[in-house]
Structures are given as C-alpha cells and as structure tokens.
Amino acid sequence: MIDKQTKEAIYVGDPYLIQLNLLNSCINNCEYCYIKSSSAQILNPRRLKKFFQKFEEYHNRYNLKISVSLTGGDLFLYPHLEWIIEYLRKAENVSSISLLLNSLWHKNSKKIILGILNKIENIQLNIDNIENRECDLKWLASKKIPVNIKILLSKNTNYYNSQMNILKKLTKSNPSLRVSVDRLIPTSKEQLKDMCSLKELREKASEILILSNGNFVCDDPIIKLLFDQKEKLQTDSLHGCSIGKGSVTVYPDGAIKLCARIPKFETGLTIENFDLKEYIHLANKLTRKIHDKCRKCTEYQFCKGGCPATFFVKSNRLDKDINCYYEE
Ligand code: SF4
Numbered sequence: 046m047i048d049k050q051t052k053e054a055i056y057v058g059d060p061y062l063i064q065l066n067l068l069n070s071c072i073n074n075c076e077y078c079y080i081k082s083s084s085a086q087i088l089n090p091r092r093l094k095k096f097f098q099k100f101e102e103y104h105n106r107y108n109l110k111i112s113v114s115l116t117g118g119d120l121f122l123y124p125h126l127e128w129i130i131e132y133l134r135k136a137e138n139v140s141s142i143s144l145l146l147n148s149l150w151h152k153n154s155k156k157i158i159l160g161i162l163n164k165i166e167n168i169q170l171n172i173d174n175i176e177n178r179e180c181d182l183k184w185l186a187s188k189k190i191p192v193n194i195k196i197l198l199s200k201n202t203n204y205y206n207s208q209m210n211i212l213k214k215l216t217k218s219n220p221s222l223r224v225s226v227d228r229l230i231p232t233s234k235e236q237l238k239d240m241c242s243l244k245e246l247r248e249k250a251s252e253i254l255i256l257s258n259g260n261f262v263c264d265d266p267i268i269k270l271l272f273d274q275k276e277k278l279q280t281d282s283l284h285g286c287s288i289g290k291g292s293v294t295v296y297p298d299g300a301i302k303l304c305a306r307i308p309k310f311e312t313g314l315t316i317e318n319f320d321l322k323e324y325i326h327l328a329n330k331l332t333r334k335i336h337d338k339c340r341k342c343t344e345y346q347f348c349k350g351g352c353p354a355t356f357f358v359k360s361n362r363l364d365k366d367i368n369c370y371y372e373e
Pocket residue numbers: 338339342343344345348349350351365366369370371
C-alpha cells in the first residue's frame with residue numbers, strides 16, 4: 046500500500062497514463078499532426094524496456110498501475126510492435142491499453158489487437174481514414190471493443206465539413222458510434238489562425254453532440270465546461286490538464302514530453318534519466334502560476350486552468366487556456 050505521505054508526494058492518476066509515440070512515419074500526412082515535425086526516429090525497444098522497468102519498480106514499491114496509450118505516426122509501421130504487445134499483455138502493472146490508429150489497414154492488425162483483447166480500454170480511429178473501412182468498425186463491434194472516432198475542431202471550414210459528412214454517414218450505419226472531440230492545439234505560430242474561438246467551439250461541439258446522439262467523449266477541460274459535464278467530472282480522479290500528476294508522453298527519440306501537444310517544450314528528461322517524482326515536481330513547478338491565477342475562478346475545481354498547451358506556441362511558456370471560459 047502507498048502511505049499517505051508518499052501518495053501526496055507522488056500523487057498520480059490511478060492508473061497513471063503513459064502515451065508512447067513510437068515513431069513518426071505514417072501512411073498519412075494530416076495537416077495538424079503534431080508528431081510529423083519531429084526528426085525521423087523509431088523508439089528503440091531496448092531503451093523502452095528500461096523505461097518499462099522503472100514502472101515495474103514503482104508498481105512493486107507503490108502499487109502503481111499504468112495505462113498505456115500506443116500511437117505513432119502509424120502504429121502498424123512500428124517494426125517492434127509485436128514485442129511491445131507481448132510485453133504489455135504479460136505485464137502485471139499494466140491495467141489497460143488504448144490504441145490510436147488510422148484504421149485496421151495492416152494485415153496483422155486484428156492479430157495484434159486480439160493479443161491484448163482483455164486489456165484494451167478503447168481504440169481511437171482517425172476519421173480521415175475510416176470512410177471506406179466500415180468493415181473495421183463491424184469487426185471491432187463484433188469483438189465488443191469500444192471505439193472512438195476522433196474529430197478535430199479547428200476554424201478550417203472545409204476540413205470540418207468533410208469530417209461532418211463522414212460522421213453523418215458513419216452514424217447512420219453505426220448509431221452507437223462514440224465520437225471523441227479534440228480542439229486544434231497549435232504547434233506552430235501559423236496554426237494559431239486556425240484555432241477556434243470559444244463560441245465556435247460551442248457551436249461545433251453542439252452539432253457533434255446532436256449528430257452522435259450524445260455518444261460524445263472529450264478530455265478537454267474547456268469543452269467539458271461548455272457542456273456542463275460537471276457531474277461526470279466529479280467522478281473523475283483528476284480534473285483539468287493531466288500533465289505531471291496524471292500522464293507522461295514519450296517521443297520516438299526517447300525524449301520525455303509534458304504532453305504530445307507541446308513537442309517543442311524540452312523537459313530535459315529522457316526515458317533513461319526519467320524519475321516519476323522528479324517529473325511530477327517539474328510539471329507542478331511549471332504550472333504553479335496558472336493555478337495561482339485561476340484559483341479564484343468559480344470553475345477552478347473542474348477546469349484548473351484548462352489546457353496550458355494552447356498558450357505555449359503563442360509565447361513559449363505555459364499559461365492558462367487561450368480559450369478561457371471567462372475571456373469570451
Ligand atoms: S479562469 Fe478560465 S482557465 Fe482558469 S479555471 Fe477559470 S475558466 Fe478555467
């Protein structure tokens with residue numbers, strides 16, 4: 046058992062989320078992809094094994110479980126995928142796995158998924174790739190695997206309309222399809238112009254809420270506020286942004302990131318020198334000012350400053366959400 050003092054010192058989401066970006070090669074070239082600008086790399090499995098061993102130690106010491114989210118680039122292009130799947134399947138400390146995929150295009154995709162069936166929490170599919178692959182949705186439904194279709198909200202009207210047209214078709218034939226909504230978090234100054242205002246977020250997300258018959262999931266603190274999902278939020282163990290206390294991201298070169306959406310922010314940590322307490326301490330230090338600014342806000346207990354990544358590209362520092370609910 047974790048004693049109270051240690052729990053407070055390293056207080057983390059249960060399970061703790063590790064997002065692994067295993068490579069940056071992809072079958073697509075999505076305009077708003079955050080990983081494609083990183084230098085071409087493939088996460089070395091020997092290095093990754095040592096990183097996993099640290100979490101095995103945390104499990105032995107603190108009973109800390111982990112949830113692993115695997116993505117790329119395109120996950121199926123990762124040459125050591127079978128090794129990771131086998132490791133995650135057997136590891137006692139891994140309580141759940143989610144996969145972020147383009148589609149089930151690869152000949153081994155079903156075999157890979159079946160290898161971890163009892164630990165799969167959900168599979169997220171890219172709406173840009175699923176239009177002519179309804180067979181993937183049927184197969185996943187036949188295995189009772191929860192599926193999210195990801196929609197990205199930006200000012201780009203053509204892109205939004207094309208996503209909506211595909212979603213309309215998909216929800217007709219799959220009425221229980223779950224939609225996962227993200228907003229564009231710019232990773233370059235040029236993308237700032239494509240970021241939705243709060244009003245646009247509300248309008249677009251409302252349309253999706255109706256279209257998806259309410260099968261709408263979202264981790265974004267500001268979008269959640271727009272829909273008054275407070276009741277649901279109260280049952281979550283963590284509110285607001287999850288960096289530090291709730292999650293860590295690894296890039297294909299082995300760099301530790303606060304979040305996949307802040308690729309330019311160097312933490313100075315790598316999978317070799319990573320230490321959970323040190324990492325959480327760093328994240329707390331970096332976000333302390335945001336909490337100080339927001340603490341008096343009536344929405345603070347649910348929003349906690351929103352998504353600090355939204356501000357980073359504007360002036361190379363973390364700050365409260367650019368779409369703050371009170372700055373409409
Ligand atoms: S001031 Fe804005 S960003 Fe901060 S907690 Fe309130 S709504 Fe969220």
